[in-house]
Amino acid sequence: PAVHCLSTKWFAQRVFTVSYDQRQLIHDKLGIPLDKIGVTYNGWEHMAKVQPDESIFERMPAVKKGEYFYALGSLAGHKNFKWIREVARRNPDKTFVVAGGKDLRAFGDDTEAKDTHNVFYPGYVSDAENAALMKHCRLFLHPAVFEGFGIPPLEALALGAPIALAKASCLPELYGDTARYFDPYDYEVDLDALAARPVAPPDKVLAKYSWDKTAAFWLEEIKKYVEENKERFLNELFELIRIPSISSLSEHKPDMYRCAEQWTKIMLAAGADRAEVYETEGNPVAYGEKIIDPALPTVLVYGHMDVMPVDPIELWNTKPFEPVIKDGKIWARGADDDKGQAFMHAKAFEYLMKSGKLNCNVKFMIEGEEEIGSPSLPKFCRDHKDMLKADVILVSDTSMIGRDIPSITTGLRGLAYWQVEVTGPNADLHSGIFGGAVANPINVLCKLIADMQDEKGHITIPGFYDDVLEVTAEERAKMAKAPFNLENYKKSLDIKEVKGEEGFTTNERTGIRPTFDVCGIWGGYTGEGAKTVLPSKAYAKISCRLVPNQKHEKIAKLFKEYFESIAPDYVKVKVDYLHGGPSYVCPIDLPAYKAAEKAYEEVYGKQPVPVRSGGSIPIIATFEEVLGIKSVLMGFGLGSDAIHSPNENYPLEQFFNGITTIPLFYKYFGEIMKK
Secondary structure, rough: HOOOOOOHHHOOOOEEOOOOHHHHHHHHHHHOOHHHHHEEOOHHHHOOOOOOOOHHHHHHOOHHHHEEEEOOOOOOOOHHHHHHHHHHHHHHOOOOEEEEOOOHHHHHOOOOOOOOOOEEEEEOHHHHHHHHHHHOHHHHHHHOOOOOHHHHHHHHHHHHHEEEEEEOHHHHHHHHHHHHHEEOOOOOHHHHHHHHHOOOOHHHHHHHHHHHHHHHHHHHHHHHHHHHHHHHHHHHHHHOOOOOEEEHHHHHHHHHHHHHHHHHHHHHHHHHEEEEEEOOOOOOOOEEOOOOOOOOOOEEEEEOOEOOOOOOOOOOOOOOOEEEEOOOOEEOOOOOHHHHHHHHHHHHHHHHHHHOOOEEEEEEEOOOHHOOOOHHHHHHHHHHOOOOOOOOEEEEOOOOEEOOEEEOOOOOOEEEEEEEEEEEOOOOOHHHHEEOOOHHHHHHHHHHHHOEEEEOOOOOOOOOOOOOOOHHHHHHEEEEEEOOOOHHHHHHHOOOOOOOOOOOHHHHHHHHOOOOOOEEEEEEEOOHHHHHHHOOOOEEEEEEEOOOOOOOHHHHHHHHHHHHOOOOOOOOEEEEEEEEEEEEEHHHHHHHHHHHHHHHHHHOOOOOOEEOOOOOOHHHHHHHHHHHOEEEEOOOOOOHHOOOOOOOOHHHHHHHHHHHOOOOOOOOHHHHHHH
16 A cells, blocks of 8 residues: 555665565665665475364365365465466366465456366365365466465475466565476466476475574564664663662652653553553552554563662662663663663564564563562452453563573472471470470470481472472473583582482472471570570471472461471470462473573574572462463573672673564564464
């Protein structure tokens, strides 16, 4: 349409098409400079993975495998189905199958598509039915007189079918010597001779138009966009950082609203249809969205605008809320956690919008209470469940193993935490007079705690491991690729040896296995000097880190029952459950994980390592529980970024790599979900 063409000419920063033939046509017709027109090819891998549905032949019993000529197209007149009809009339001894619309528009005239003795019109077919028809045809025919790319012949080549194409438009450019060519206006073509013509193997063409090659093109375009806009990106991020949005300090409540309003401006400027600030029982949530087609996959981006307090201020080398670039890093509170990382998503979204490459719907949810445990967000999610519907939640609030070692956090451990009290006599006693006759609660508590684990580091609570989700050998093998030096680890902690559950490595013990730890223990006399006392009471604080599938409520009950059951009659015990939180796991076969994996690999040149974190982010598990959506933790921070500490920083390289990587996630996610 003329309006679309003029809009492209006047407003687009960059135009993309699917062949150099089309590139030249756009230049000739619209006058757009050639250096502003990029070429990004289609791909074919989706078709090679489709399982052919052979039942299509049951609908057409007269069509014999290996003996028919096959064509596929839309209703558009330029597809030139008229050529097939006319050629079929001249070849009554040959069979033709034409899939697509059974409508007179398919021929560009007033002829209706009806089955004849040698031409069959199955109508629209599924990918699986199409694959079967391509796989078994004698020759795939594509008589189109005009094409932007012509993907059906590429799909046919991927399935091993021979192809014959109209010698027109961009088709010879794209398919070269892998195809046979014919005059799309010559109805007297010799089909037997056409089918017999020798052609080159399709390998080079399939390699040229692979998704990997297309991704490489995307990557260069993204890098160019980032390079051209670096200074602007940083200036916009610094505006956000300068707002002291500290959620734990009530005097910064107005700053939370300022920050939320700033986020709505960022989202709208990037291309969101709408963005607004939502009230919660606590701090606000900034929400925005861009819905390009309800039928397409939807990605919900989660981040947080709040930051940690800056104390102790005297340890900072710069002003916390005046960002400074030094030594290749941004130094400021929130530079990484999470303003810098969340902002990457806004700029990646901006690129996708301006380049016209957005292939998913996008929603943003930026909260203001993550650093204080997200107390208001579960209710917000329940109240706005329909608004937040998505296929995946994308989060950048975690770290990579190293600047050149990409990793994806695939698991977060849960938590259960108790305080126990053991009581012996009704008062502290003289240890000389009563010792040996009355049980010492501290001794008993130590024995009870010791009995919670056996000599192999196995937790002895009955039923404790019943729900543990065992990690597959594949994932353990990938985790093992993470660089880890045991000797350096021991040296950094000043220990001679490590200790943990037998049969697992140190990294596995801290990531994929549950643990039992005494966090504090006290009782009796702990002051200066000596006091010979047999105490009345002893106390301990105990925690278990839990792995995916373990429920903290269930573990809390199991621990209490077991602790009470093994307590001897000469003491009384009390168990108080203080708090807990669920664990989370992202399966490595999840489509969104696969998309993130391919995106990291494209930018960093190596597959990311799946990492199970020993820590917890309870809100991630809450998303799955309340919204029913899995999250992919696609972080770009580094362990040296000093988040939550003085002198927080974020390397510029990581910031810009994040903006470069995220659009590729959308590319691959859209392609995978299309299957």
